Amino acid sequence: MSGIYSRRKATNGIMMWLCAVAAGIGLLWLALILGALLYKGFSGLSIAVFTQMTPPPGEAGGLLNAIMGSLIVTVIAVIVGTPIGILAGTYMAEYGRFTRLTTAVRFINDILLSAPSIVVGLFIYELVVRPMGHFSALAGSIALAVLVIPVVVRTTEDMLNLVPNALREAGTAIGAPRWIVIRSVAYRAALSGMVTGVLLAIARISGETAPLLFTALNNQFWSSNINAPMASLPVTIFQFALSPYKEWQDLAWTGALIITLTVLGLSIVARSLTGRK
Template identity: 55%
Template sequence: MNQAAINPPEALAPVNKVYRKRLLRHRVGIALSVLAMSLGLAVLAWILITLVINGFSALSVNMFTESTPAPGSDGGGLANAILGTVMIVGLSTLVSTPIGILAGMYLAEYGNENKLAAVTRFVTDIMLSAPSIVIGMFVWAAYVATTKHYSGYAGSIALALIAVPVVVRTTDNMLRLVPSSLLEAAFALGAPRWKVAMTVRLRAVKAGVITGVLLAVARISGETAPLLFTALNNQFFSKDMNGPMANLPVVIYGFAMSPYDNWRELAWGGALLVTFSVLALNIISRTMFSQKIPN
């Protein structure tokens, strides 16, 4: 009979000691994770509560129907800035969505077959991490300085350059989740590669691709720096995208720095509107368009 059978407690003592150390590390890790999550949620709650307290009073019908007020005047709203933001973001989304989806499909299909795909992925990663002000300065130098005037089109180009890599990366990642058995079944039926990519692979993850587009829209909706260099601002109600256009991020920035109480109140209201719009887009993208990848 061996020693472990004669004296089991002493034989298991080293094992129990290792188990207790691992259990302690596990509990410490869980505690730190919960603490970090709590701190993040607390900061987010603090921001949202501050926005609601300061911006709720500015929410009114006038905010959505009247243009930005003159300096020192009472009343007014953000109707021109809201319209300008919708037009600029809408145009940039129309431009960036097809480019991003097609580029993502190309990377998913040919990403491991040629150097062009590797370069495309590398450039996409750089654009994802590039500061938005750098993109704004680039569009200013390439477009605004050439045309000699600010415009909503320039703002849309800048925001599209920010949105494209988001859509590309999301589309690429989602398409790579499609099981190979599904693709092999389509190839076995004689379908060409382009048709499999469009009608089988993309359709299988269309909800995830839509999620990527919505996340890109949320990403660019609150960008200020690119619009300062491109669309600038407009005190009046304008639908002409070939000239300076009012937009919420720039108006919020200008009004928040002003000495006028009315402007600062409208800035809080605009910030509240942008924040909850972005929050709503994120919630919609993660709930309504969530789906499982077919096996």
């Protein structure tokens, strides 16, 4: 028995060492990437980044139109995708928890959660852009909304499933209709988790580039027309990073830093809400 115990202990030690080495390698690359991003991003950070438009080649400028375009597209996507996701998740958790439809929707939703965003962009291109005959911010918002929906559906269903049935039974016992029980009892109990899901969905779509390349394209000038091509921060970073102009490359690093800090902030807020729950 002592020999078997010694072999198991040695094997466990080796595996723990390999896991530690693998984790160290991953953290090393993460530290190098974040270090380069912080160094090059903060070096180009200035007021002009938030007050000037994207410049022509070889000139200094900012990212105002790209930042505002990303905000417009993201807000529209969240406004469209969040109610659909909440309603679908509510049905799956409250009305059709054990139905075949819910099983099928849950399976499709899991596929959408892991589907490459470029596939969504190509789908919206065929569905919206080609019939319209031109790129538009509206098409980009629809593409991002498709990415928002599965995240909100999953978190809404999971959070509502965690609400104890005794709370629902108490609401029903005093004669409240089912929709009032859901609104006043289940939603209140699961509110922080549902808000966390929306924040995670926003964090996911904040840096998406491929869907916008197929839908919103880009615009070097200021535009608030959602029926026309519109600038966005991820696409601007993509184009500026590939350019041979140093000014554009510096703005690309700064834009990447802005997106990273935004996603980090949303993740911290989401984790704090989860911890409070």
